[in-house]
Amino acid sequence: MAKTLFDKIWDAHVVREVAGGLTVFYIDRHLIHEVTSPQAFDELTARGLTLRRPGQIVATADHNVPTRHQDQPIQDPLSRSQVDKLTENCARFGVELYGLGHQYQGIVHVIGPELGITQPGLTMVCGDSHTSTHGAFGTIAFGIGTSQVTQVMASQCLLLDKPKRMRITLDGALRPGVTAKDLILYMISQLGTGGATGYFVEYAGSAIRGLSMEGRMTVCNMSIEMGARGGLIAPDATTFDYLAGRRFAPQGENWDRAVAYWQTLYSDEDAVFDAELQFDASAIQPMITYGTNPGMGIPLAANIPVLNGGSEATSFDKSLRYMGFQPGESLLGKEINYVFIGSCTNSRIEDLRTVAAYVRGKQKAAHVEAIIVPGSKQVEQQAIAEGLDKVLAEAGFELREPGCSACLAMNDDKIPAGAYCVSTSNRNFEGRQGPGARTLLASPLVAAITAVEGRLVDITQYLN
Amino acid sequence: MEKFQTLRSGVVPLPIENVDTDQIIPARFLKATTREGFGSNLFADWRYTADGQPKPDFVLNDARYQGHQILLAGKNFGCGSSREHAAWALYDAGFRVVVSSYFADIFRGNALNTGLLPLQASDEVLQGLFAVVAQDPQAALTVDLQAQTLTVPDWTEAIHFELDPYKKECLINGYDDIDFLISQEAAITAFEQQQSWVF
Numbered sequence: 001m002a003k004t005l006f007d008k009i010w011d012a013h014v015v016r017e018v019a020g021g022l023t024v025f026y027i028d029r030h031l032i033h034e035v036t037s038p039q040a041f042d043e044l045t046a047r048g049l050t051l052r053r054p055g056q057i058v059a060t061a062d063h064n065v066p067t068r069h070q071d072q073p074i075q076d077p078l079s080r081s082q083v084d085k086l087t088e089n090c091a092r093f094g095v096e097l098y099g100l101g102h103q104y105q106g107i108v109h110v111i112g113p114e115l116g117i118t119q120p121g122l123t124m125v126c127g128d129s130h131t132s133t134h135g136a137f138g139t140i141a142f143g144i145g146t147s148q149v150t151q152v153m154a155s156q157c158l159l160l161d162k163p164k165r166m167r168i169t170l171d172g173a174l175r176p177g178v179t180a181k182d183l184i185l186y187m188i189s190q191l192g193t194g195g196a197t198g199y200f201v202e203y204a205g206s207a208i209r210g211l212s213m214e215g216r217m218t219v220c221n222m223s224i225e226m227g228a229r230g231g232l233i234a235p236d237a238t239t240f241d242y243l244a245g246r247r248f249a250p251q252g253e254n255w256d257r258a259v260a261y262w263q264t265l266y267s268d269e270d271a272v273f274d275a276e277l278q279f280d281a282s283a284i285q286p287m288i289t290y291g292t293n294p295g296m297g298i299p300l301a302a303n304i305p306v307l308n309g310g311s312e313a314t315s316f317d318k319s320l321r322y323m324g325f326q327p328g329e330s331l332l333g334k335e336i337n338y339v340f341i342g343s344c345t346n347s348r349i350e351d352l353r354t355v356a357a358y359v360r361g362k363q364k365a366a367h368v369e370a371i372i373v374p375g376s377k378q379v380e381q382q383a384i385a386e387g388l389d390k391v392l393a394e395a396g397f398e399l400r401e402p403g404c405s406a407c408l409a410m411n412d413d414k415i416p417a418g419a420y421c422v423s424t425s426n427r428n429f430e431g432r433q434g435p436g437a438r439t440l441l442a443s444p445l446v447a448a449i450t451a452v453e454g455r456l457v458d459i460t461q462y463l464n
Numbered sequence: 465m466e467k468f469q470t471l472r473s474g475v476v477p478l479p480i481e482n483v484d485t486d487q488i489i490p491a492r493f494l495k496a497t498t499r500e501g502f503g504s505n506l507f508a509d510w511r512y513t514a515d516g517q518p519k520p521d522f523v524l525n526d527a528r529y530q531g532h533q534i535l536l537a538g539k540n541f542g543c544g545s546s547r548e549h550a551a552w553a554l555y556d557a558g559f560r561v562v563v564s565s566y567f568a569d570i571f572r573g574n575a576l577n578t579g580l581l582p583l584q585a586s587d588e589v590l591q592g593l594f595a596v597v598a599q600d601p602q603a604a605l606t607v608d609l610q611a612q613t614l615t616v617p618d619w620t621e622a623i624h625f626e627l628d629p630y631k632k633e634c635l636i637n638g639y640d641d642i643d644f645l646i647s648q649e650a651a652i653t654a655f656e657q658q659q660s661w662v663f
Binding site for chain 2: 019026028081128159427432
C-alpha cells in the first residue's frame with residue numbers, strides 16, 4: 001500500500017499497538033538540556049529507575065547560559081544551579097554532555113544536525129517544542145514535556161496516538177530577498193497558530209527542494225508555530241551531502257548502506273494525506289510579524305490588517321495594544337532599537353554569512369543594538385575561520401557566545417519593556433524577549449538591513 | 465499523580481485566544497529544578513505589575529473568582545513551548561480543569577500527565593459558558609470524568625466531552641504512562657533486536 005514519508009518512519013517504530021488506538025512508539029535519539037530535564041532525573045531516582053539506553057541520549061546546556069564570558073562561572077545563581085544540576089545528572093547517569101566550554105556545546109537543535117546525530121529515518125525527541133527542526137532530515141522529531149522525558153529515559157518509548165498527515169507543497173522560484181524564514185512565516189500567517197494542530201506536516205515542492213539544509217531546518221523548526229507536532233522533508237542529495245563526514249554520521253560501508261535506506265524515505269506517489277495545501281512560492285514576499293503570535297505575519301511592505309469583529313477581536317486588539325500598533329497602518333519607517341540574530345531558527349553558519357555579506361562595509365545605525373548569537377561553538381569557530389567576526393565587528397554588530405539567548409530571555413539577554421526588536425527567532429509572544437518587550441519576527445536578511453537602516457524598510461529596494 | 469473523578473467548582477473566565485505557554489509561565493521562572501511552587505507565577509506578566517503588585521483588572525486578581533478550579537479559556541489554549549511547567553503552574557495554583565475549544569497538542573499531553581483535565585468543548589458551548597459566567601460569576605459547573613459530562617446550571621442537557629479511554633482510566637486512578645511503558649520491557653527489547661535503520 002502506498003505510504004507517506006511519515007507513515008514509513010512511524011510504522012518502523014511501532015513496538016506494539018495497545019487497546020484504545022495508542023502505540024508504544026520507539027525513540028532512537030533523545031536530546032536533553034538543563035531546563036526540562038532536572039525533574040525527569042529526579043522522578044527516575046524517586047521511582048528507583050535508571051536510564052534504559054544512556055548511549056542514545058546527548059545533553060547540552062543552552063537555554064540558561066550567558067552569551068558573554070562563558071569561561072567564567074555563571075553569575076545568576078538559579079541559572080548556575082540548573083546548569084550544575086545537568087552536569088551532575090549526566091555524570092551520575094552516564095550521559096554524554098556537551099556543556100559550557102565544550103567544543104560541541106550549542107543550541108540543542110543546532111548541534112544535533114551539525115554533529116550528524118540527526119539522521120534520516122530516525123525518531124528523535126527533546127523536552128523542547130522546536131525539536132521539529134530535525135524533521136528537515138526526514139526524521140520524525142517532536143517536542144515533549146518533562147513527564148515524557150522521564151518515560152523515554154526509563155523505557156526508550158512513548159505512548160502516543162498517531163498524528164494526522166498534512167502535506168504543504170510550495171512550488172515556484174523565490175523572489176530576490178525571500179528566504180526560508182519568509183516561506184515559513186508566510187505559511188503560518190495562512191494557517192494560523194493552530195491550523196496544523198494534530199498533524200505532522202511534510203513540506204514538498206520545488207521551493208523546498210531548492211533550500212539548503214539550513215533553510216530546511218528553519219522551515220521545519222517553526223512547524224510548531226502553526227500547531228503541528230512536527231515537520232518533515234524527504235531526504236535527498238542535499239541531505240546526504242550535508243551529513244557526509246559529520247562526527248556521528250555513518251562511515252565507510254555503513255554510509256553506503258545508510259544512504260541506500262535513506263533513499264527509500266519519500267512519500268509514495270499515490271500516498272494519501274489527511275490534508276493537502278499548495279502555495280505559490282513565487283508570490284511570497286519578505287515577511288514580518290506585527291502582533292503577539294507567529295501567525296500575525298504580513299509582507300513587510302503591506303499594512304496591518306483591520307479585523308471586523310468575530311471571536312478573535314478581543315485577542316487581536318490586546319495584541320496590537322501590546323505592540324503599540326494600529327489596525328491598517330504600515331510598518332515601514334518604524335524605528336527599531338534592537339536587532340537579535342540567533343535562536344534555533346536562524347543561528348547557523350548560513351545565517352551568519354547572509355548577515356555578514358549584507359553588512360560588509362556598512363555600519364549599523366547608531367541607535368540600534370545589534371547582537372548575533374551563534375547556534376553553537378562550531379558555528380562560532382566557523383564564523384571566525386571565515387573572518388565573519390571581523391566583518392560583523394566593523395559593522396558594529398556584537399558576536400556573542402552560543403546559546404538560546406534573547407529568543408526566550410532566560411539569561412541576561414533581554415529586550416527592555418516597550419522597545420522594538422527585529423528578531424530572527426521563532427516567537428513574538430508577549431514578554432518572550434523580556435517583560436514588555438515587543439518582538440517582530442523576520443529573516444536574518446531583514447534583520448541585517450533593519451540594523452543598518454535603524455527602521456523598517458521595504459528591503460527589496462536595498463538588494464543588489 | 466492525584467486521582468481525578470468528579471469536580472464541582474466555579475469558573476475563572478479568560479476569553480483570550482491562543483494563550484501561549486510563555487503567558488502561562490514566563491521563561492524566567494523556569495529555573496527551578498523541582499515541580500512545585502510554579503503557581504504563584506502563573507500568568508505572572510498579566511497578573512502582576514513590574515514591581516510585583518497585583519493588576520486589579522486581571523481575572524485571577526478578581527475577588528469574585530477566588531478559589532475557582534476551572535479555567536475557561538479561548539481556543540488554542542497552551543500553544544508554544546513544550547514546558548510542562550505550564551501545566552504544573554495551573555495545577556499548583558489550584559486548577560483541575562481547563563475548558564477550551566481546542567488545545568495545543570503538547571500542552572494537552574502535559575496536562576494529562578499532570579492530572580489536569582483539558583476539557584475540549586465546541587466553540588458554541590465555549591461561548592455559551594462565557595455567557596453563563598458573565599451573568600453569574602459564581603455559577604458552578606460539574607465535571608464527571610467517568611460519565612464524560614460537563615453539567616451547567618440551567619442547561620437542560622449535560623455536555624458530553626471526548627477523552628482517550630486509556631487517559632481517562634489513568635486520570636481516574638492516578639496512574640501515569642511510566643508504569644505501563646516499563647511493563648512493556650519484553651516487547652521493547654525484542655523490538656530493539658530487529659532495528660535496521662540505525663547505522
